[in-house]
Amino acid sequence: MGRFTTWFYRMGSPRWFFDLSRPWLVGFLVAGIVLLTVGTVWGLGFAPPDYQQGDSYRIIYIHVPSAHLAEALYVAMGVAGIVVLVWRMKLADMFIAVTAPVGMAITGIALLTGAIWGRPTWGAWWVWDARTTSVLVLFFLYVGIMALRQAIPRADQAGRAAAVLAIVGTVNVPIIKYSVDWWLTLHQPASITFTAAPAMPPSMWVPLLVNFLGFYSLVAAFLVAGLRNEVLRREADAQWVRDWVGRS
């Protein structure tokens, strides 16, 4: 077996993950807090004001990373859903269980900051614009996954049902995105893409990048912490969990 295959099968073992993940948790948490502090202070205090929007644009340092994560986390759940159905990997199922509430919260932050930003720039808290609508739908997709999981009593079955829904939802995310894109769109197009140079000066986008990485690290820390709790909860009857609880 190749190195990757071994790693892959090991990842399927909740215990292995639990033993290994403590330094990850600390690392992500420290990185997240440091990066977010630096990026937020830099973005809110030192980056130059926008020539049109003045200071109100500064909410971009919270809004854009959270909106990006909202979609990325859903796609990650879809990938985990395939892993659940094909390999029946317990850890992937736990990943969906842990990611759904975190993703919902992040989507909520994206919607809330979007509304706050929309008030001074568009003159309205809410508009039925392409991207706001697709993020709102994304929020309800997260709600659906959580509701389905909670309604099914048996954990493994809830996991597989949620996996099917996560895959169906992931197929739908681009369809929803493009269908609402056909409307008259008020939202500006993406300001930073991988394919083109950013449309803003480095003094603006560097703190944004720092906050981006900070958001990713902090969410990764949340996910690792949630996964560790989930492992302990599911394996509560196992001897190694009892030993671990006895030791700590």
Next chain:
Amino acid sequence: MNIAVAQVRRDFLVAFHARADAVHPVAFFALTVVLFGLGMGPERHAMGALAPGMVWVLALLATMMATEGLFRRDFEDGTLEQLLLHGRPLFVAVLAKLFAHWCVTGLILTALSPLAGLMLQVPPEGLPVLAASLALGTPALTLIGAIAAALTVGLGRGGVLAAVIALPLFVPVLIFGAGASLSAASGASPAGELLMLGALLAAALTLAPFAVGLALRVSQEY
């Protein structure tokens, strides 16, 4: 192909003997149209501009209601287990089942939609497009709603849950369906929206039965 014919024939027979199942969504649709008519007040002009969208939302809700219990009877009497065990392609069986179901729900709603549109003051030139968009849209809604129905079939009170799961997935169909009807009612060409609606239906026809089969297999283990 035999399996498809047998499934459609069997489901039509069941539908004929359980006529109430087909009547309830239609009655729901008719009643909500009346309620909307009353709730909006007698202002004719205000209503006409919004009416195609309203008819679409009401038809969508009625389809959701009808689809939610799609597999429940089969699940309770064990037919669903046989469907999963018979070893023939589940894709075909599911597609046939959904076709039969659509014939007694979505098709009737589509046929009634011009009447509902008239009652809600849709301009006459918008009525054919309203019906055409529903003819393309309700099968897509049935296919997508069936995924939610299949995921929740084993749960006692799955109704609202199925709606919570399915309604966000309905968004693209609603956008293009209502969009086509609204364009036609305001005199613009609805061709683009109708083509997109057809594309959505084609995608749903090819992908949704797989998801429904997968969901049924998961649910059968309750």
